Amino acid sequence: MNWLKNIVRPKLKRLVGGQKEIPDNLWHKCPSCEEMVFHRDLEQNLRVCPHCGHHLRLSAEARLKILFDEGKYQSIELAEALADPLKFRDRRKYSDRLKEAQAKTTLQDALIVAHGRMGGLNVVIAALDFSFMGGSMGVAVGEGLIAAARLAVVQDASLIVVPSSGGARMQEGILSLMQMARTTIAVEEVKEAGLPYIVVLTDPTTGGVSASFAMLGDVAIAETGAVIGFAGARVIEQTIREKLPEGFQRAEYLLEHGMVDMVVRRQDLRETLVRVIGLLINTGPAGDVLAIPPVAIDAPALESPAD
Amino acid sequence: MHNYLDFEKPIADLEGKIEELRHLSSDGEVNIADEVTKLQAKVDKLLRQTYAKLTPWQKTQIARHPDRPHTVDYLSALIDDFTPLAGDRAFAEDKAIIGGLGRFRGSSVVVIGNEKGADTNDRVTHNFGMARPEGYRKVIRLMELADHFNLPVITLVDTPGAYPGVDAEARGQAEAIARSIETCFQIKVPLISVVIGEGGSGGAMAMAAANCVLMLEHAIYSVISPEGCASILWRDGEQSKDAADALKLTAQDLLKLDVIEGIIAEPLGGAHRSRDATIRAVGEAIEGSLQDLSGLDGGVLKSKRREKFLKIGSQLPE
Ligand SMILES: [Zn+2]
Numbered sequence: 346m347n348w349l350k351n352i353v354r355p356k357l358k359r360l361v362g363g364q365k366e367i368p369d370n371l372w373h374k375c376p377s378c379e380e381m382v383f384h385r386d387l388e389q390n391l392r393v394c395p396h397c398g399h400h401l402r403l404s405a406e407a408r409l410k411i412l413f414d415e416g417k418y419q420s421i422e423l424a425e426a427l428a429d430p431l432k433f434r435d436r437r438k439y440s441d442r443l444k445e446a447q448a449k450t451t452l453q454d455a456l457i458v459a460h461g462r463m464g465g466l467n468v469v470i471a472a473l474d475f476s477f478m479g480g481s482m483g484v485a486v487g488e489g490l491i492a493a494a495r496l497a498v499v500q501d502a503s504l505i506v507v508p509s510s511g512g513a514r515m516q517e518g519i520l521s522l523m524q525m526a527r528t529t530i531a532v533e534e535v536k537e538a539g540l541p542y543i544v545v546l547t548d549p550t551t552g553g554v555s556a557s558f559a560m561l562g563d564v565a566i567a568e569t570g571a572v573i574g575f576a577g578a579r580v581i582e583q584t585i586r587e588k589l590p591e592g593f594q595r596a597e598y599l600l601e602h603g604m605v606d607m608v609v610r611r612q613d614l615r616e617t618l619v620r621v622i623g624l625l626i627n628t629g630p631a632g633d634v635l636a637i638p639p640v641a642i643d644a645p646a647l648e649s650p651a652d
Numbered sequence: 653m654h655n656y657l658d659f660e661k662p663i664a665d666l667e668g669k670i671e672e673l674r675h676l677s678s679d680g681e682v683n684i685a686d687e688v689t690k691l692q693a694k695v696d697k698l699l700r701q702t703y704a705k706l707t708p709w710q711k712t713q714i715a716r717h718p719d720r721p722h723t724v725d726y727l728s729a730l731i732d733d734f735t736p737l738a739g740d741r742a743f744a745e746d747k748a749i750i751g752g753l754g755r756f757r758g759s760s761v762v763v764i765g766n767e768k769g770a771d772t773n774d775r776v777t778h779n780f781g782m783a784r785p786e787g788y789r790k791v792i793r794l795m796e797l798a799d800h801f802n803l804p805v806i807t808l809v810d811t812p813g814a815y816p817g818v819d820a821e822a823r824g825q826a827e828a829i830a831r832s833i834e835t836c837f838q839i840k841v842p843l844i845s846v847v848i849g850e851g852g853s854g855g856a857m858a859m860a861a862a863n864c865v866l867m868l869e870h871a872i873y874s875v876i877s878p879e880g881c882a883s884i885l886w887r888d889g890e891q892s893k894d895a896a897d898a899l900k901l902t903a904q905d906l907l908k909l910d911v912i913e914g915i916i917a918e919p920l921g922g923a924h925r926s927r928d929a930t931i932r933a934v935g936e937a938i939e940g941s942l943q944d945l946s947g948l949d950g951g952v953l954k955s956k957r958r959e960k961f962l963k964i965g966s967q968l969p970e
Contacts, residue, residue, distance in 0.1 A: 430909075430965065431900050435885035484965045491962065513853075513875045515885060518899045519911050520965040522875035525854060526861045527965075529833045530958045553875070555826035556814075556854040561834060575826035575854070576816030580880075584816050594821060604824045 375399055391611045400570050400611055402548055404450075405457040405474035408507050412470055412615050418461035423453065423492055426485035431518050439516035442478065450477045454485035455510070458493040460502060464619030466628070467502040469493050473509045475549070480510030482554050483517040487524030490558060494531035503541040503622045508559045511577075512552015525557035532561045541625045543618060546573045546596065546605065564621050565605040567596035568614065573605070654925070657713050659702065663921075666695045699921040706870065708896035708905075712878055714870040715850045716812075719924035721931050723750055723765030723808045726848065729928070730935045731756055731763055737794060739786075743823060746787030748779045748815070751794045756806065757939055762798035764791055764859060765808030768849070781850075782815035785828035788858050792828075792835045799839040802950075804942055807859040809847045812877065814855035829858045836861035837958055840950025844941045846916070846934055847871045847903075848923075863957045864941040865911070867903035868934070869918040873911075874901035911964055913941075 371384040377399035387394070391411055392401040403411075410416040433439040447453065455477035460469045471493040473480040490506070497504040513521040535542045544562030546555075548571035556575050567573060574594035582589060592598050596608045609617045623629075656664040670691050673684045706714070714720075727734050731754035738745040751764035766783065769775035791807075798805045814825055836843060836859070845862035851873030860873075867873060876884075878896035883889040906912045916937045919926035945953065 427965065431898070433898050435881075435895070435898060436887075487965070515876050515881050515899075518875055519873060519901065519906055519909060522853065522857055522873075523911060523961065523964045525830075525857050526833055526837075526961045529830065529861070530837055530961060533834065533837055533958075551826075553854055553857075556829035556858075557833060558830070560824075560827040560830040573826075574821050575814060575829065576821065580816045581818060581821070585818060589818060593818065598822075602822050602824070604827060 376401070393611050398569070398610070400548065400568055402475050402509060403611075404476060405452070405455075405472035405507075405509075408472040408547075409457065409459050409470055411611070412505070412507075412618065413459070413461045413463055413468075414465070418459040418470070420457055420459040421492060421496060423456070423458060423485070423489045426454070426483075426488045428485075429516070430484060430520055431516070433516040433518065435516070442516070446477045450474060452477050454483070454489070455480045456486045456489035458489055458496065460496060460500060463505075463615065464623070466619065466622055466626075467500060468505055468622070469497040469500065469502045470505045470507065472507040473554075475509040475511075478514065480508070480554075481512060481514035481521070482510060482524050482528070483514035483521045484524065486514075487527045490528045491531045494535045497535050497540055498538045501538075501540065503543065503626070504535045505543045505545060505618060506558060506562075507545045507547055508550045508554050509547045510551070510554040510559075511549060512554050522553065525553050528558040529561065532558050536563070541622050543621060545609075545614065545618070546599075547571050549573070551575065551577060551594075560604075563625065566614070566617065566621075567599055567605040567608045569596060569608055569610045571596045573599050655717065655719055657710070657717070659710055659713075663695060663698050663702065666691055666698065670695070696920065703870075703921060707893070708872075708899070708902050709878065709893040711870050711902050712850075712872050712892075712896050714922050714924070715872040717849075717922065717924040718770075719927070720849055721923060721927045722770065723767045723810060723848070724770075725927065726765065726808055726931055726934060727754070727763060729931045730938075731761070732758075734763070737797075738790075740789035740793060742786065742789060744784075744786045746779075746784050746790060747777055748781055748783040748811070749787040749790060751790060753803075756935075756942075759804075760801075761804050761806055762794050763806045763808070764794055765848075766811035766855075766859075768810055779815060781811040782813060783811065783855060784815050784817070784820040785823040785825050788814075788825075788828035788832040791832050791859050795832075795835045795839050795843075798841050802841055804842040804844065804945070805839065806938055807843070807845045807862065809845055809851045809856045809860050809873075810849035811852045811855045812850055813852035814858070829854045832858035833861050837961075838954070840954050842942060842945040842948070842953055843957065844938055844945075846938065847873050847912075848934065852877060861957070861961065863945055863953060863960070864913045866914050866916055866937055866941065867906060867912050868916050868923060868930070869903055870922055871903055872901045873903075873906055874899050909965075 372381045373387055375394040378397035380396040409418050429440045455473050458471045542563050544565050546567040550559050550573045572594050599605045600608045677684045734754035736752035750767045766781045767778045768781035769778040843862040845860040845865045847867040878892040879889050881895040882891040903915045916933050919929040923930035
C-alpha cells in the first residue's frame with residue numbers, strides 16, 4: 346500500500362492539519378501482556394496485540410478506514426453545535442478543555458459521521474473517538490447522531506454506530522442528559538424507515554451512551570474485551586464495597602448475560618457486519634463483495650473530492 | 653418537629669422560641685398570643701428571604717429533604733382507586749418504582765413514580781429510589797399497557813439515579829434504561845412527567861421523555877449529582893457547591909434552557925413544610941397539562957414529543 350501512502354498523504358495532511366507522524370521503528374508495550382510490539386506490526390494488526398490478542402483502542406478515523414471498502418469514505422461536515430452552552434467551569438474552563446481536545450485530535454468534537462460502501466452495501470457509519478474528552482456525549486455528538494440517522498434514511502442506507510465513550514459530557518449539564526433522548530429519537534427514525542441499525546460496542550461503552558442509542562441496536566455486536574456497562578466499576582465498588590467479579594462488564598460477560606448478540610474480534614468485524622446487514626436486507630450471498638479488501642489502518646483514507 | 657437544613661438554622665431558632673412560648677402558656681396563664689404572632693411574622697419573613705435566594709446547592713438539599721412528599725403521598729392524595737401493578741414479567745418486582753392504574757380527576761390513568769421511602773426501613777425496602785433493570789422494564793410494561801388502552805401516563809420523578817450494582821449490570825441496566833426512553837418515544841398517549849424532588853441522571857431520563865415535563869420549584873434535575881461531578885471534575889467531593897452552581901440543575905435554570913415546560917410553585921418554606929398544599933398544586937398542574945394535550949391524535953402526541961426533544965439545545969436564549 347506504499348503507493349497509496351505517497352500519493353494521498355500530502356492531501357490528507359492538509360485535511361487533518363499535519364498530524365504528528367509516529368516513526369515506524371517505535372515500540373509499544375501491550376497494556377495487557379506487557380510484551381513489546383513494533384509500531385508498524387501493531388498498526389498492521391489493526392492495533393490488536395499479536396502476542397495476546399488484546400484490542401487497543403482505535404481512533405474514530407482508523408475505525409472508519411477498517412470498515413469501509415478500501416478504506417474509502419466520504420465524511421460529513423457536521424453543523425457546528427453550540428460550544429459550551431452553560432459557560433461551564435470547573436478547575437478549568439470547559440471552553441479551554443474543548444479547544445485543547447480539538448487541537449490534540451484535530452476533530453471538531455467526539456463524533457465522526459461518514460458514508461460509503463461496505464462490502465458493496467450502502468452504509469452510514471458514526472464513530473466516537475475516545476481521545477476526544479473520553480468520547481463523551483454533548484450537544485455536538487447528539488446533533489451528529491441525528492444527522493447520521495437522517496443521512497441513512499435519505500440514502501436508504503444501513504446505520505452502523507461505533508461508540509467508544511465514558512458517557513454524557515458533564516460540562517454540558519442537563520443538555521448532555523437530553524442527548525440520551527435525542528439520540529434515541531434518531532435511532533427510531535432509522536428503525537421506522539425499516540433500515541438496519543447496528544451497534545458495534547467498543548471499549549469503553551458506558552454511562553449515558555450505553556443507556557441510550559448504544560443499547561438499541563437491531564443487532565448488538567461487542568468487540569473482544571470491550572468494557573460495556575452503565576455504572577462505572579469504581580462507583581459500583583464504592584456502593585457495594587466488595588470486589589467485582591472477574592471479567593465484569595467485559596464484552597464476553599455481556600454475551601453470557603444475554604446483553605449482546607455476539608462478541609467479534611476486530612479482524613472479523615467488517616466481514617461480520619457485511620454478512621449481518623446483507624442478511625437483514627436480504628441481498629444475495631456476500632461472497633463477491635467481501636473480496637473488496639479493507640486496508641491497514643495507517644494507510645490514509647482516500648477522501649473523494651468534495652461533491 | 654421539622655428536620656431543619658443547615659441554612660435554616662435562624663428559622664429553627666425562631667420556631668424553637670415559639671414552641672417554648674407555647675409550652676409556657678400551656679403551663680401557666682401567661683398571654684403570649686402577641687409575642688407568638690410577632691415571632692411568627694419574623695419566621696415568615698425569614699423564610700421568604702431565605703427561600704427567595706436559594707443557591708443551587710441549597711435547592712439540592714431541599715429536593716432531597718426527607719419530609720418532602722414522595723410518590724406514595726401523591727398517589728394517596730391525587731389518585732382514586734389506585735391499583736398497583738407489579739413486576740417486569742422477566743425477573744422481579746422492583747419496589748424502587750411504583751406504578752399502576754388509577755383515576756385522576758375521574759378518568760383512568762397509568763401513574764408511575766420513583767419511591768424513596770419515608771423512614772429507614774422503608775428506604776431500604778425501596779432501595780432509596782434507585783431502580784434496577786426490572787424497575788425500568790416495569791415502566792416499559794406499564795407504558796405499553798397505557799398505550800394499549802389509550803390511557804394517559806403520569807410519571808413522578810424522584811431518584812438519585814439508577815442503582816449502581818453488580819446485579820443491575822448483569823441484568824442490563826443500560827439496556828433497560830435505553831428501552832424505557834425508547835418506549836417513551838413510541839407511545840401514542842399523553843405522557844406527563846413531574847420532577848417532584850431529585851431528577852437523577854439516566855434513571856430520571858428513563859421516564860421523563862414526556863410531552864410535558866414540569867418541575868417543582870425547588871426540585872433539581874441533572875446529568876450527575878453535584879457530589880459525583882465534584883469528585884470527577886474537581887477531584888474533590890467537597891466542591892459540591894461549586895458543581896451544583898456549574899451544572900445548572902435548578903428548575904429555574906432548566907426552564908431557561910427550554911428543557912422543561914413549567915415550574916410548579918412550592919408553598920412558602922418549601923414542599924416539606926406544606927405537604928398537602930404542594931400535592932394539591934401538583935395535582936392542578938397535571939390537570940392543566942392533561943387538558944392541554946386532550947383531543948390530540950395519538951400520532952400527533954408522539955411526533956410532538958419527539959419534535960420537542962429534537963429542538964432542545966439547538967439554540968439557546970442568551
Ligand atoms: Zn498483548
